Amino acid sequence: MYPDNTPNVPVQRAVEVHQPTPLPPAVTVSAPVVPVQPDSVPAVASVVLPDGRVVTGYAINPAQPEPVVAKPPVSRTAVNVAxxxxxxxxxxxxxxxxxxxxTALTALITQLITLAAVVFGGWIAVQVFGASGHKGGNTFNIRKAVFKRNHFNG
Structure with missing residues (x-):
């Protein structure tokens, strides 16, 4: 009997069966296999284990890392910017x-124009105000002139 005074009668319970749902097979597209001929046939290696068994097979060369390309001490971008x-x-x-x-050419042209104005203006002033040259008209020497009857004979 159980502690709660119930008889030891098996209780029938409903059995649930879970069946896994099958997944559809994945579609795999494989690339065509191209047979590759090795450059040379690798050597066959045999190893004797401590228990006396002999294991024979091809030796697998460890993967060699890619050689590191030497970088120039200065990047090309820095050189281009410089x-x-x-x-x-x-x-x-x-x-x-x-x-x-x-600026210098402008100053030179300004000085040449100023020099030409001064020289040309001076030449014009000498021509206008100068005493040299013939004024035109008649010149009379009054000392030699003779006045008769209010009539000038020159």
Missing amino acids: LGGVGFLAVCGGLLLLTTFI
Whole structure:
């Protein structure tokens, strides 16, 4: 008997059976197998185990890591940026020289115009105000002139 005074009668319970749901087979697309001829037939190795068994098979060479490509000490990007900076500085220097040349040329032209105005203006002033040269008209020497009857005979 059980502790709660119930008889030892087997109780029938419903049995649940779980069947796994089969998964559909995965569709695999395999690449065509191309037979590869080895360059040379590898050597067959035999190893004797401590219990006396002999294991024979091909030796497998360990995978060699890819050789590390030596990197240049300076990256190409840094070199390109540096060369661009040098070119930019050369252009800026050329522009500075160009603007200096234009400024000097402008000053020279201004001085030449001023010099021409001074020289040409001086020449015109001498022509206008100068005492030299013939004025036109008649010149009379009054000392030799003779006045008769209010009539001038020159």
